[in-house]
Amino acid sequence: MSIIKVENLVKIYNSGAVPVTAVDGINVEFEKGEFTSIVGPSGCGKTTFLNMLGGLDEPSKGRIVIDSIDISKLKSKQLIDFRLHNIGFVFQAFNLIPVLTVKENIEFIMQLQGISAEEREKRVDVLLEQVGLLDRKNDRPNKLSGGQQQRVAVARALAAKPKFILADEPTANLDSKSTENLLDIMLKLNKTEETTFIFATHDNRVMKKARRLLVLEDGKIIKDEK
Amino acid sequence: MLSRIAWKNIWRNKLRSGIIITSISLGLFGGVFAIAFMNGMANQMINDLINLELANIQLHNPQFLLNDETIYTIENPEKKIERIKKIEQVKSVSSRTVRMGMASSSSTGKGVRINGINPEIEKQTTELSDKIIEGSFLEDERKNQIVVGEKLVKELKLKLNSKVILTLQTIDNNITYAAFRITGIFKTQNTMFDESNVFVRDKELKEIVHLRENRTNEIVVALSDNDFTKQVKSKLINEFEKEIHNEKLIVRTWDEINPSVKMIQQMSLQFSFIFVIIILVALSFGITNTMLMVVMERVRELGMLMAVGMNKIKLAGMIFFETLYLSLTGAFAGMIISVGAISIAAKTGIDLSPIAEGFNAYGYSSIIYPEIDTAFYFYVMFFVVITAFLASVYPARKALKFNPAEAVRTEA
Ligand SMILES: Nc1ncnc2c1ncn2[C@@H]1O[C@H](COP(=O)(O)OP(=O)(O)OP(=O)(O)O)[C@@H](O)[C@H]1O
Numbered sequence: 001m002s003i004i005k006v007e008n009l010v011k012i013y014n015s016g017a018v019p020v021t022a023v024d025g026i027n028v029e030f031e032k033g034e035f036t037s038i039v040g041p042s043g044c045g046k047t048t049f050l051n052m053l054g055g056l057d058e059p060s061k062g063r064i065v066i067d068s069i070d071i072s073k074l075k076s077k078q079l080i081d082f083r084l085h086n087i088g089f090v091f092q093a094f095n096l097i098p099v100l101t102v103k104e105n106i107e108f109i110m111q112l113q114g115i116s117a118e119e120r121e122k123r124v125d126v127l128l129e130q131v132g133l134l135d136r137k138n139d140r141p142n143k144l145s146g147g148q149q150q151r152v153a154v155a156r157a158l159a160a161k162p163k164f165i166l167a168d169e170p171t172a173n174l175d176s177k178s179t180e181n182l183l184d185i186m187l188k189l190n191k192t193e194e195t196t197f198i199f200a201t202h203d204n205r206v207m208k209k210a211r212r213l214l215v216l217e218d219g220k221i222i223k224d225e226k
Numbered sequence: 227m228l229s230r231i232a233w234k235n236i237w238r239n240k241l242r243s244g245i246i247i248t249s250i251s252l253g254l255f256g257g258v259f260a261i262a263f264m265n266g267m268a269n270q271m272i273n274d275l276i277n278l279e280l281a282n283i284q285l286h287n288p289q290f291l292l293n294d295e296t297i298y299t300i301e302n303p304e305k306k307i308e309r310i311k312k313i314e315q316v317k318s319v320s321s322r323t324v325r326m327g328m329a330s331s332s333s334t335g336k337g338v339r340i341n342g343i344n345p346e347i348e349k350q351t352t353e354l355s356d357k358i359i360e361g362s363f364l365e366d367e368r369k370n371q372i373v374v375g376e377k378l379v380k381e382l383k384l385k386l387n388s389k390v391i392l393t394l395q396t397i398d399n400n401i402t403y404a405a406f407r408i409t410g411i412f413k414t415q416n417t418m419f420d421e422s423n424v425f426v427r428d429k430e431l432k433e434i435v436h437l438r439e440n441r442t443n444e445i446v447v448a449l450s451d452n453d454f455t456k457q458v459k460s461k462l463i464n465e466f467e468k469e470i471h472n473e474k475l476i477v478r479t480w481d482e483i484n485p486s487v488k489m490i491q492q493m494s495l496q497f498s499f500i501f502v503i504i505i506l507v508a509l510s511f512g513i514t515n516t517m518l519m520v521v522m523e524r525v526r527e528l529g530m531l532m533a534v535g536m537n538k539i540k541l542a543g544m545i546f547f548e549t550l551y552l553s554l555t556g557a558f559a560g561m562i563i564s565v566g567a568i569s570i571a572a573k574t575g576i577d578l579s580p581i582a583e584g585f586n587a588y589g590y591s592s593i594i595y596p597e598i599d600t601a602f603y604f605y606v607m608f609f610v611v612i613t614a615f616l617a618s619v620y621p622a623r624k625a626l627k628f629n630p631a632e633a634v635r636t637e638a
């Protein structure tokens with residue numbers, strides 16, 4: 001059963017002198033447990049597409065149905081709450097709150113969800129174990145390498161127990177070893193926990209590991225291979 | 227958690243936060259100290275008025291108040307004084323004969339209020355005897371002694387042991403003269419009082435104006451604490467209900483006798499609040515500016531927080547907390563400096579004598595002991611919280627307008 005259904009999705013930016021059609025009629029479905037990589041040349045609309053999937057940006061046309069909820073119909077307040085409980089995010093950078101420790105960063109999202117201190121405590125340890133950073137629990141993010149920070153971001157995204165995790169170029173700032181490490185962790189989580197990942201990337205190594213590849217060009221899907 | 231993040235966020239840019247905290251603390255210190263100064267000045271004026279001139283409560287014949295005519299007297303003062311002394315909070319009671327007249331030297335004359343007093347009792351009621359700078363306060367048994375203010379002595383071009391002629395009317399309206407010798411000179415902070423009041427023995431004044439022994443014009447009641455004034459006044463009103471009803475007696479507190487001093491105190495209190503508000507308004511611009519810089523600097527971070535599901539109330543709350551902590555840290559520092567500086571200045575006093583000439587004419591002292599009610603610090607804190615709230619509104623609104631999709635795209 002698909003957890004995300006995208007129907008005839010269009011995004012036109014009207015902010016510039018000429019309107020830019022960044023996403024131009026995408027129809028696609030995502031199943032639970034998929035590990036999908038969205039690729040394509042710069043400016044093809046990857047970020048725009050992911051932002052709409054994550055409810056960060058409003059589509060100009062079309063709809064996105066997540067678990068039978070049409071998110072384009074949600075009011076902005078409901079949408080924030082929907083994101084909190086259903087979608088995990090990993091951005092290219094600036095994922096973490098610099099003044100909080102690794103542990104507190106992960107706890108933070110659970111606190112927003114209203115999870116009890118006791119359960120938070122337990123879950124933080126499990127998650128940090130999974131991303132291999134249990135020993136860095138009480139460090140501030142600036143003490144961690146870029147790759148380690150991204151692993152914390154993945155743990156933070158997982159902490160919310162989302163239906164899927166969106167990641168926009170999560171490895172763009174990482175060296176090849178860190179990239180591989182992060183991908184291995186994501187793949188492992190995908191296998192053992194059936195976590196659904198959808199991420200945009202330029203990186204060949206990332207593409208190779210994906211189980212499904214969506215190729216975008218000029219805002220359209222030109223190839224969808226599993 | 228939000229408030230913890232907010233607190234930690236303050237220290238991300240130590241220099242910037244330090245600057246705004248310093249300006250808040252210095253601004254508030256300046257304001258609070260100036261207010262303590264004004265307050266100290268007003269309180270001193272009140273204390274002098276009570277301790278040196280009026281005591282806490284006075285009783286008169288109501289007619290006397292209309293035209294200062296000595297003939298309108300209180301009858302049987304001794305008996306009344308005995309009754310007043312029975313009231314618990316009363317420290318001492320004295321009576322005065324009062325006559326307006328002229329004090330003259332060979333060169334010039336000046337209108338004065340001649341107070342006929344019993345020096346031993348007067349000493350317990352007011353502290354004027356402590357303000358004698360030369361001579362004594364009608365202490366020995368010599369006849370026709372007079373105690374005058376330093377200002378009057380200078381105006382009449384006289385000195386200690388000089389003779390002064392009092393010209394006054396008897397109560398049967400005949401002009402009469404009496405020669406007195408200056409045996410004491412007093413000086414208070416109120417030069418107006420000093421130049422218009424002279425003190426002689428009650429018995430001698432009564433003889434001169436032909437007033438009978440068992441009459442007086444003014445009964446002066448000193449209390450153990452000024453806080454009892456209202457309470458004792460109503461006791462006195464009960465005690466002398468009949469006399470008051472027959473319009474033979476009127477009971478007035480010091481602030482009813484001299485409302486202007488009380489008004490100055492209240493005005494300076496109101497002014498204090500306006501002053502603090504002005505300072506806070508000025509500071510609020512600085513605080514707003516700092517918080518705007520903070521918000522603009524953290525576009526990506528705030529965008530990320532919104533993206534992962536932090537709602538607008540929490541986001542605004544976080545910015546408010548940060549503003550509040552920033553302001554309160556500054557305010558606390560300011561209050562600590564103020565408490566320290568005021569308690570030192572309250573002990574040593576601030577000597578204004580180089581510029582105090584004009585002050586004394588209004589009854590202000592030339593050495594000021596700043597003081598302030600502890601409650602005032604809490605008011606200031608309360609105003610600071612409100613200021614922080616108002617100062618956070620604009621930055622918070624700015625942050626809420628960020629579109630998370632745009633915010634997370636913003637390049638480093
Ligand atoms: N806010 C905006 N206003 C106008 N045009 C925009 C805006 N955001 C993106 N675009 C345009 O939309 C198109 C798609 O951009 P998008 O960022 O989605 O591409 P991308 O595939 O993520 O590119 P990259 O690989 O460089 O990250 C581009 O032509 C871009 O210039």
Ligand SMILES: [Mg+2]
Pocket residue numbers: 046047048168200
């Ligand atoms: Mg992109």
